[in-house]
Amino acid sequence: MLEKLADIILRCKTGAVLTGAGISAESGVPTFRGDEGLWKKFRPEQLASMDAFLSSPEVVWEWYNWRRELVSKVKPNPGHFALREIEELFDSFTLITQNVDNLHQVAGSSRVLELHGNIYRNKCVNCNTMHDPELEIKPDDIPKCGKCGGQIRPDVVWFGEMLPAAVIDEAFEKAEKADVFISVGTSALVQPAASLPLIAKQHGATLVEINPERTPLSDLADFHFPAKSGELLPELMTLLKEKTTG
Ligand code: NAD
Ligand code: ZN
Secondary structure (H helix, E strand, O other): OHHHHHHHHHHOOEEEEEEOOHHHHOOOOOOOOOOOOHHHOOOHHHHOEHHHHHHOHHHHHHHHHHHHHHHHHOOOOHHHHHHHHHHHHOOEEEEEEOOOOOHHHHHOOOOEEEOOEEEEEEEEOOOOOEEOOOOOOEOOEOOEOOOOOOEEEEEEOOEOOOOOHHHHHHHHHHHHHOOEEEEEOOOOOOOOOOHHHHHHHHOOOEEEEEOOOOOOOOOOOOEEEOOOHHHHHHHHHHHHHHHHHO
């Protein structure tokens, strides 16, 4: 099956990949919904929402400081590196991620559409002005925006918030144009990202899913690989390299 997919990919000019928390699982970043999910210990609404920030900003910042430290200690895994390499096989390639952990950038992917922001960035809770990512945030003394006095928050998309319009628009545009669309390590439940693979398929893309568990996408996909992305993506890349170098 991998062999067949490799042959298809080599005939494709445009490619798009959507990644979710699963691609970073093998790096040691917990997913939200898998068996080892973060939310087994914490309820998401209690931490990743504007309501939570307005009522207990110090708790929210404690959690984000903990997550920042966690992701700063981990490294990209072979799945991230394979996606960095696969982009070179296409005339046009787009990497879309729901992750906020920056690991695709660390792996060297040239351009990443971050649907849910980036955990390292800071912005103002009121006026959205961006602030220095190096700013140290003490939960009991949260720095304030120089422009409006609002508190600083992480630049991630919280539950109930809209995705950055320009980013999601571009993601939909790329999904429509993709000849092959690969969904990796996402539970395919969180909208609007969950629509991207469907849009790609409706516009004629070969749809591929890599996820050890089945998702609402699994039956629609042309290829479903019930595998870990850190194992399957490098295998696919090796096969592709063998075929291109003869
Ligand atoms: P999710 O937690 O809902 O789902 C993760 C999926 O990954 C599951 O379907 C699971 O079966 C699969 N998975 C687990 N291990 C895998 C592996 N080794 N290889 C391939 N797949 C594997 O994640 P989601 O769909 O991305 O949606 C959750 C939201 O959580 C997103 O908004 C994202 O911003 C946020 N989040 C981000 C991070 C991160 O940045 N690393 C971590 C947790 C959650
Ligand atoms: Zn402000």
